[in-house]
Amino acid sequence: MNKKLVLAGGGHAHMLTLAHLDEFTNKGFEVTVIGPDTHHYYSGMGPGMLGGIYRPEEIRFATRDLVEKKGGIFKQSQVIRIEPVQQTVQLSSGEVIPYDALSCNLGSQVPDDLVQGSLDDIFLVKPIERLYRAAQRIRELSTKKNIKIAVVGSGPSAVEIAGNIWRLGQEPNMHEPVITVFAGRSLLPSHPTGVQQRAATSLAARSIKVMKNCRIAEIQTGQLTDAQGTRYDVDLIFVAVGVRPNRVIGESGIPTGPQGGMLVNRYLHSTQYKNIFGGGDCIDFQDRPLDKVGVYAVRQNPLLKHNLMASLTGERLRAFEPGGKYLLIFNLGDNTGILSKWSVVVGGRLAFFVKDWIDRRFMRTFQAFE
Ligand SMILES: Cc1cc2nc3c(=O)[nH]c(=O)nc-3n(C[C@H](O)[C@H](O)[C@H](O)COP(=O)(O)OP(=O)(O)OC[C@H]3O[C@@H](n4cnc5c(N)ncnc54)[C@H](O)[C@@H]3O)c2cc1C
Secondary structure (H helix, E strand, O other), rough: OOOEEEEEEOOOOHHHHHHHHHHHOOOOOOOEEEEEOEEEEEEHHHHHHHHHOOHHOEEEOOHHHHHHHOOOOOEOOEEEEEEOOOOOEOOOOOOEOOOOOEEEEEEEEOOOOOOOOOOOOEEEOOOHHHHHHHHHHHHHOOOOOOOOOEEEOOOOOOOOHHHHHHHOOOOOOOOOEEEEOOOOOOOOOOOHHHHHHHHHHHHHOOOOEEEEOEEEEEOOOEEEOOOOOOOEOOOOOEEEOOOEEEHHHHHHHOOOOOOOOEEEEOOOOOOOOEEEEOOOHEEEEEOOOOOOOOHHHHHHHHHHHHHHHHHOOOOOOOOOOOOOOOOEEEEEOOOEEEEEEOOOOEHHHHHHHHHHHHHHHHHHHHHOOO
């Protein structure tokens, strides 16, 4: 019987495997890809989509079309459980899919523990596709009045989201929203001082208020409450409080690491189950902690593709080498950015130009396979 490969999630770490899926199907392997949406959205351009720089179709990959074109099976559903002993995955649709090799690229989620009640007018910054709905909602409300928008969080996505909401507010016929970033202790606390200063200056110059030392304890539609009990009435809330790995893996009894992702060794397979691979935000790399950035997911692509094939054909696995320091560029929403690597920090239009060029090139490369 043909061996079965299952790709759980069609995220950034599976891009190369998806692009060359025919190499698997041509060898007679049955490949099934599972994802909640027919498309996968590129997070690096998500804030830019919110701000209106990019259209949704410019920042997404047509996962289902690609999979089917390459001879695979696409299931639009969510993986809700993995049974590593029986070698099956359970889908929210009720289907159970058997596998010989499984690769998890299930990403991460924004914790919603602070949210009480419904998510009406509350936007977690993931999944990225929701940011398009957020932009529509801002447009709807801002044509009538100056609305108040809160961004809860202090990291890069909070800065990018705030800057791009500002951009959206500059569209004609809009009343400019009042934007406040509730930054906990400080803005970009784990970034170099030069990056922090540039971000703070950029936001302040556009009247985006940053509330430091203000830890939000509760979020509900229309209202935030901080740790001291002070309440803030707002119209829309964005939650950018960091991410945690998809819980499906831990809940399935597969060993997880300190951050809650699937614990994988240098071959990017589970430390306990040799036929369960993983990449991107849903893994904890055993050798050293990796930041939850798309850069690592992208770097894992060639290795995952090779090792998935090797695990099915019996060839030798290769070890993943995470590489050195990576380039970080933030899109501030006003055609400027902040670029940082090693001790170099560059702000302004050049930084955004470089980010836009890299991101568009990435999209072109993989959209070409569609
Ligand atoms: C606003 C924002 C901006 C960012 N900008 C950058 C940046 O510029 N550069 C950078 O390096 N990093 C950036 N990051 C971090 C980056 O998003 C993540 O590190 C990256 O998305 C990880 O890729 P991934 O494929 O592991 O996860 P994801 O991109 O989350 O992909 C996971 C995939 O799995 C699917 N999925 C989820 N649950 C299930 C399920 N149960 N069953 C089946 N499929 C499922 C999802 O639909 C998705 O397609 C940003 C993050 C955010 C929130």
